[in-house]
Amino acid sequence: MSRKKNKSSRSRPPTPLSLERWAHKAAAAQQRGAFAEAATYYTKVVTSDPNQASIWHALAGVQYQSGDHRSAIGSLRQAVAVEPNNVDYLNDLGGLLLAANELSSAEDVLRSVTVLQPTFAHGHYNLSDALYRQGNLSGALAELEKVIKLDPNYAPAYFNHGIALRDLGNMRGAVESFNKTVALQADNERAYFELARLFAALNFVSESISNYRRYVSLVPGDIQAVIEFAKTLHRNGETDEALQILERYIQTGPPNERMAICFGEILYNAGQLEKAEQTFVAALERFPEATQAAVGLSRLRRYRDHNDPVIQILRHSLEDASTLADSAPIHFALGKVFDDLGEFDTAFRHFKAGNEILSERVSYDKVKAEAEVGQLIEVFSPATITQYAALASGSEKPLLIVGMPRSGTTLVEQILASHKDTVGAGELAFFQTLAHQLPRIVGSAEQYPRCWEQLTQSVASEIITQYLTLLERHDGAAARVTDKMPSNYRHIGMLRCLFKNARIIVCRRDPRDVALSTYFQYFSERLDYAWSLSDIAHCYVQHERLVRHWLAILSDGIITIDYSDLVTSNESTTRRILNFAGLDWDPNCLKFHQIDRDVKTASNWQVRQPIYTFALDRWRNYESQLTDFTSQLRLERDRYGI
Secondary structure, three states: OOOOOOHHHHOOOOOHHHHHHHHHHHHHHHHOOOHHHHHHHHHHHHHHOOOOHHHHHHHHHHHHHOOOHHHHHHHHHHHHHHOOOOHHHHHHHHHHHHHOOOHHHHHHHHHHHHHHOOOOHHHHHHHHHHHHHOOOHHHHHHHHHHHHHHOOOOHHHHHHHHHHHHHOOOHHHHHHHHHHHHHHOOOOHHHHHHHHHHHHHOOOHHHHHHHHHHHHHHOOOOHHHHHHHHHHHHHOOOHHHHHHHHHHHHHHOOOOHHHHHHHHHHHHHOOOHHHHHHHHHHHHHHOOOOHHHHHHHHHHOOOOOOOOHHHHHHHHHHHHOOOHHHHHHHHHHHHHHHHHOOOHHHHHHHHHHHHHHHHOOOOOOHHHHHHHHHHHHHHOOHHHHHHHHHOOEOOOOEEEEEEOOOOOHHHHHHHHHOOOOEEEOOOOOHHHHHHHHHHHHHOOOOOOOHHHHHOOHHHHHHHHHHHHHHHHHHOOOOOEEEEOOHHHHHHHHHHHHHEOOOEEEEEEOOHHHHHHHHHOOOOOOOOOOOOOHHHHHHHHHHHHHHHHHHHHHOOOOEEEEEHHHHHHOHHHHHHHHHHHHOOOOOHHHHHHHHOOOOOOOOOOOHHHOOOOOOOOOHHHHHHHHHHHHHHHHHHHHHHHOO
């Protein structure tokens, strides 16, 4: 006869020895990866004795390892309830709440960590993450600075410090933080990527290239980075390498639409128009909905047939565009196509639609523009030019070509670059960047141009050396190197104070044609006035106002060239340009369209053609749409007696 068990013996609580045995079994199971078994034993322990904080913590660990993050958070809360001042438990709870995107709760927990243990660097680091992800950039930055002070070798803190500074607009500070990151952690590929982008934004192109090069060597499969790298190489004149990199990826990697489009665009800029067209056609064959390939083809051809497949693709793409931003370049492409077809009202409707979309992103401040021109006229007076002549270089290498966009600057450069003693450097951002950085360089609280009077001989010499080095990088032996950044018309005073023998060519064109060519061009966001005919009229007159000042105070070294003279009297105008530049006659300058060089502007296609006249008085096709523009232009000119 079997003995009946006593009921009280079955309900007897586990002994400390039993709890210890379960804990050992749980730890062994966890070590061999049997997380469910480990969780079962840990749960038995805390069910029997809920005050076992270390077991709650261990249970949270196996729950996290098995992917049950919600249960892990609950177990950690139990551990903290038992030991509310345990920094390790609190920090782990904060980390799990961050992973669960419970940011406000994570912030509360992590703040308690930093209060309990102010010298715990990782607690401040986690708190900075919670603050950053809630948009509190200044708070995140303050916590990261505490981390760096506590542990100067904490590389991830420097990286996040750079990210916060970048987002706050402090690009130079961000560069310093990312440089510190890679000094401590040479394989931190994201830091190289951030540096590459920051240096590109700061117009430090060679530094950008070196960091892109390092990044893509570490992460060769990042297609977007390779594309950005190629574009930056191209921007720096290293187009052959850019094309080689892209072609190698296209030939060896999986088909990629963005890569193909980038390849076609750089081929287009490099003057390899036939290969660019082949690339865009091939992209459309492989990716039938490749809108950017159709946009690229719209620039390469003149359209005469409404049924052209490219037009159909653009129309369908416009219908399918998911956002207004996506539709903007399509509107510009269709505007160009219908202009080719002679359907000017339809063309203008598309151009207007594209410009209205882009005008939402940027705004043109007329009051600010007028004030800036007024300051330039005031600061760079005849007396200033004379005063700084003693600091200036006597080099005759710089040859600036300036004017409003679409006024003929690219054509003039192409003519000059055809000369045996001249090289075209394209649009150099040197003086734009210098104007932005000058207050910091000279240690002035005044912005440019008012900070100019604090320029010293040593600073002037350094700037002169930097610019000449930049020009010589394009061709050290050339007698002249052209810099055709159109907006340098704003910096003619600064240029002449630094280079007393530099020559300046100001390009002019009928303002109605300038307005249309600007309004019809997809400039992305580079020009804040380009999206409104009213703003273009205002900017054009401010340009005239400033150029009139330069012509009045500079007795030599500056001439104006009219676009119509280039087109109707090309040889005589070319001779005038060469004579002004101090160059002998070179008949190659009349064959400028045959030169093989990069042209990175909207005028690329045009300067590959012989001289043509159809662009003269193009505005007549849109006379009715220009009524308000011409009226405002007249009013603005009257204000300044122009």
